[in-house]
Amino acid sequence: MINVMICDDHSFVREGLENIINKLNGCNVVYKAQNGMEAIEFTKNNTPPDILLLDISLPNGFTGYEVAHYFKKHLPTMKMIACSALTDNMALTGMILEGVKGYIGKDAANEDLEMAINMVYNGDYYFKNIVQQDYEQIIKNDKHQGTIISLTNHELKAAKLMASNLAYKQIADQMGISPNTIDNLRATIFHKLNVTTRIEVVLYMVRMGLV
Template sequence: MMNILIVDDHFLIRKGVRMLLERWDAVKTIEEADNGTDAIVLAEQKQPDVVLLDLSMPEGLDGFTAAQNIHKTVPNAKIIVLTMHDEEAYIQKALQLGISGYLLKNSESNELQEAIEAVMRGERYYRTRIPLEQLEKMEASDSRKSVLTPREQEVLRLVTLGYTNIQIGEQLVISPKTVERHKSNMMQKLQLQEIHELIQYGIKNHVADLV
């Protein structure tokens, strides 16, 4: 018997998922949270076997940050991302964080049960537009670096070296506004909140050494 936590900021989606799970005899209890912050607290209290987690939640923490915290407090919990995001950057981030499952919200209803059964067996269950072979390559590589475009890596290298937006713009022949946009895009892709975190990421990944 499994205990499951549903985390999604949309009431109707939570209720729809709950209805599917309630038909399944293997499910013992179902808890709900509408934001990442409450999900972390509830996970620690209830110790769920499976967490069905949305990524985009405007209130509280985002799904990836919530997943990291849940992994720390409930290490045995299997996390399945349930999202509309099918972009490579999101999938790479999920792989990097060791998330067990990745399921799109427009999937068939039977796939939810398949995903839960698979992750409970210790398997990875990803159903995205990216072929399994490519997923395996992504998992084996340094996925955080590959998320960034060549231009973004150039900008990050100069940011890490301490250049200002104006100086970066002069070197790359782009406007300071374009530089700022690249920085914003990188922070969004890497799920970072502050510029100092971006600099730390650049240092950690030796971006300044890139030619």
């Protein structure tokens, strides 16, 4: 049985997810938290769940990023899936760097939610419709070890900075290069890693343990 905790500030989202998950084969919702503190307190006083479905935009108290950061540090065995309407690169990059292993939209089909829970529970990642490539290949294909090595030190530095919440102009300023140069550098990194989005670069960096 896969035990799941839901953390979302909207009661209708919590109830809806609970109804769906409890009907899935081998899944059970053990707790519904309306904020990060409730989720943290539950894990302190009860057997931690296997999976946390975590909203990125928690308005009161801890943000989704802070909750993810806490659990990454204090409860690394619990796997986290972001469940949010946000799909921008900055939001997802921040959650990935805080240990989130998957993303599911709040409007996702039931079968996608089931797949996300099962894949993350079994040690995989789930970012369907977020990255352009097959995310399983991005995460699991070991041949990209050589690809990372093929990056120059300058390119690797830029790739690491891309795996942050810095805008491209800020990356250019930090590296002491022009906006045009960072655009060219980004294109080179995308080409060498065979990716088309910044999120895919982040996934590579996380997989390689470079961020």
